[in-house]
Amino acid sequence: MAARTLFDKLWDAHLVKPQTAATPAVLYIDLHLIHEVTSPQAFAELRTRGLPVRCPERTLATLDHSTPTTPFDDLGQPVYASEEAAAQVGELEKNCAQFGIRLNGWSSEHRGIVHVIGPELGATQPGMTIVCGDSHTSTHGAFGALAFGIGTTEVGHVLATQCLLQQKPKTLAIHVDGALPAGSSAKDLVLHIIGQIGVNGGTGHVIEYRGSAIQALSMEQRMTVCNMAIEAGARAGLIAPDETTYAYLRNKPYAPQGEDWDKAVAYWNTLASDADARYDREVRVDASRVAPTVTYGTHPGMVVALHAPVPTPASLQERRALDYMKVEAGKSLIGMSVDVVFIGSCTNSRLSDLRDAADVLRGRTLDARVRMLVVPGSLAIKREAESEGLDQVFRAAGAEWREPGCSMCIAMNGDLAKPGQLVVSTSNRNFEGRQGPGARTVLASPAVAAASAVAGCIADPQSLLQEQAA
Amino acid sequence: MKPVTHLRSHTAVLAHENIDTDRIIPARFLTTTERAGLGRYAFNDWRYNADGSANAAFELNKPAARGCEILVAGRNFGCGSSREHAPWALLDFGLRAVLSSEIADIFRNNALKNGLLAVVLSESEHRYLLAHPGIELAIDVAAQTIELPDGGRFSFQLDAFAKHCLLTGVDQLGFLLSQAPQIEHFERLRQEAA
Ligand code: SF4
Numbered sequence: 001m002a003a004r005t006l007f008d009k010l011w012d013a014h015l016v017k018p019q020t021a022a023t024p025a026v027l028y029i030d031l032h033l034i035h036e037v038t039s040p041q042a043f044a045e046l047r048t049r050g051l052p053v054r055c056p057e058r059t060l061a062t063l064d065h066s067t068p069t070t071p072f073d074d075l076g077q078p079v080y081a082s083e084e085a086a087a088q089v090g091e092l093e094k095n096c097a098q099f100g101i102r103l104n105g106w107s108s109e110h111r112g113i114v115h116v117i118g119p120e121l122g123a124t125q126p127g128m129t130i131v132c133g134d135s136h137t138s139t140h141g142a143f144g145a146l147a148f149g150i151g152t153t154e155v156g157h158v159l160a161t162q163c164l165l166q167q168k169p170k171t172l173a174i175h176v177d178g179a180l181p182a183g184s185s186a187k188d189l190v191l192h193i194i195g196q197i198g199v200n201g202g203t204g205h206v207i208e209y210r211g212s213a214i215q216a217l218s219m220e221q222r223m224t225v226c227n228m229a230i231e232a233g234a235r236a237g238l239i240a241p242d243e244t245t246y247a248y249l250r251n252k253p254y255a256p257q258g259e260d261w262d263k264a265v266a267y268w269n270t271l272a273s274d275a276d277a278r279y280d281r282e283v284r285v286d287a288s289r290v291a292p293t294v295t296y297g298t299h300p301g302m303v304v305a306l307h308a309p310v311p312t313p314a315s316l317q318e319r320r321a322l323d324y325m326k327v328e329a330g331k332s333l334i335g336m337s338v339d340v341v342f343i344g345s346c347t348n349s350r351l352s353d354l355r356d357a358a359d360v361l362r363g364r365t366l367d368a369r370v371r372m373l374v375v376p377g378s379l380a381i382k383r384e385a386e387s388e389g390l391d392q393v394f395r396a397a398g399a400e401w402r403e404p405g406c407s408m409c410i411a412m413n414g415d416l417a418k419p420g421q422l423v424v425s426t427s428n429r430n431f432e433g434r435q436g437p438g439a440r441t442v443l444a445s446p447a448v449a450a451a452s453a454v455a456g457c458i459a460d461p462q463s464l465l466q467e468q469a470a
Numbered sequence: 471m472k473p474v475t476h477l478r479s480h481t482a483v484l485a486h487e488n489i490d491t492d493r494i495i496p497a498r499f500l501t502t503t504e505r506a507g508l509g510r511y512a513f514n515d516w517r518y519n520a521d522g523s524a525n526a527a528f529e530l531n532k533p534a535a536r537g538c539e540i541l542v543a544g545r546n547f548g549c550g551s552s553r554e555h556a557p558w559a560l561l562d563f564g565l566r567a568v569l570s571s572e573i574a575d576i577f578r579n580n581a582l583k584n585g586l587l588a589v590v591l592s593e594s595e596h597r598y599l600l601a602h603p604g605i606e607l608a609i610d611v612a613a614q615t616i617e618l619p620d621g622g623r624f625s626f627q628l629d630a631f632a633k634h635c636l637l638t639g640v641d642q643l644g645f646l647l648s649q650a651p652q653i654e655h656f657e658r659l660r661q662e663a664a
Contacts, residue, residue, distance in 0.1 A: 016656040017649065023631050026649055028656055038553065040503035045643075066501050084501040091503045135552040135576060149552035151580035152505075153642075161646045163653055167629060169575075199488055200546040200572055233549060235575055299488050299549070317487045317544070412497040419520065431492040431550060433515045 003274035006240050007171050007206045010146040014129045024165040030128040032158045033114045036092040037065040038133030042156035043095040054162045056100040064113045066413050069375050069402035081414030112378025112404045115139040115346035122252025126241035126268040136346050138229040142222035144241035144271050169235045170280035172205040176213040178288035186221035187445040190228040191293040195303035202234025209239050213287035219248040220350045227347045231300040240272040295430045295443040297321035307332050325440050333458045339421035341372040341453040345409035348426035349377030353446040354385050358393040360450035360461045365397050367456025372399035375407040411435045424452045471585045473639035475611050477566050479539035483603035490550035495559040509562030539566040542599045548577025557581040571596035582632045595624045
């Protein structure tokens, strides 16, 4: 057989019917993640047609996008931002009950952001196809699973048939060699990559991240890198599974156990791209050149190293973006006044992210002008962080320690910035108004975000960390 | 879905590049459980001023854009989220086609599934349309062509299945459901291999 890439192997293993000149491929889906925002219209369609859910056991639901992250009220109930949001959650609860789908709802210990709980439970496994009505489904590619976002019509397709109609995408290898400098994180790496290939650099492609710098990343870091594959326009991001993957998954609640585990690992070991496999495109990135990186504009490709000057706008578009952001070309962002700091989202809300932020904040307090929200990605992460005392570090600094959810990443649950406010955010999108109408977003790593909260302006965490070490 | 075969309309132009799905419909309007009625939120934060009045400077609020069904948008239209609310909102707003030199994958997929023609043109064709707002175009889905007022013609790519679905108004779920025997066969083979 011809040499195949990791993507080819995943694709071939799930082909119910190959693509023809007249019809797309029929691809089998192993795991379907659903949440309250993009599923109601799909269930309505099933009802209209009188269709059952084909594989409820391959479907996993959570509440995350429009759910409040504030404490429960005196009756132990969540306090929704609107009646509509409450109704939407009620709809998912009803749909899951009616169709026999597992829901990690309000009473579940497994509640959290859909792309955080999948891996955490071991539901996300190498070799799988995973979809969700959410573009950041690419996160799960960190495990060597073919994982991508779909629209609501397709959510209906998967509920009804466990399959999707797909045109085969192209492949793009991103080789990342060299070592990340101390002080640079996975977030800096992925922002750097998007800056290099552009917000449309991956359109039509599945990215496979390869190379020594990728192999050296932890699972949580790999998830950060795959999470933002969609911000380069890619269908999915992939990393071949290895010992790091297996060590993370072993003994997770949904992971295979005993003999099944050994069999699974033997299969997972066959998934890596063959040595002579060909990609449609290849790009090289030197990890040793990745500095702490932030966005300065209104899409995730407008990035700049923290200490480097913002580039002169090359188009009317970029000029508008700079005006919106109130950013000046030729100067770095260091010292730019900050109103809100958000630590959270499926990009950077895992335990290691919270630790990174807490390391900077320990023994310090926020600048008086800054509001800071820390929103763990799941209830499990919240509990672990609390057992390590991280919540105390955040609280003592003056930050708000919240219940898990998407929160200010998408700002549809009541957590949002005011018009004109500048938010340093560990999330993944800096689109105009993403964090509230008129809000301005600078994407950054947890360490840079935390340092900016202390300084009251965009700041480098290095000096704070050195002080602490001294 | 109603069949989409021909479309004749003048164009409105939004030349901005990278118009993302939060621009097309901000996330705060996604708490709905319906797919109807989203047109009033299309391009919400561009269309309205902070006090709720119409923003007269926004291209689609200008008298010339009234009734226009074809949007010519800057490169990389529809990037960002997978929300199908984006094409739902555009269709409900009255648009029937979006033309650009590049359209984000998930948006394009969602659009075609709802009968919103998402058409990718070459850079030069795109540049021409951006430079000539308001001209009348005639789109022929079967022939995969766009006719210009001067008789000139652009042709575009469309995958055979999406085209078939547009022309016949057939929906893809019907096709998938008809694959049930193959799906069962696939599941059986996997079970045996395990
Ligand atoms: S955290 Fe943000 S990007 Fe992630 S699933 Fe939630 S809304 Fe989407």
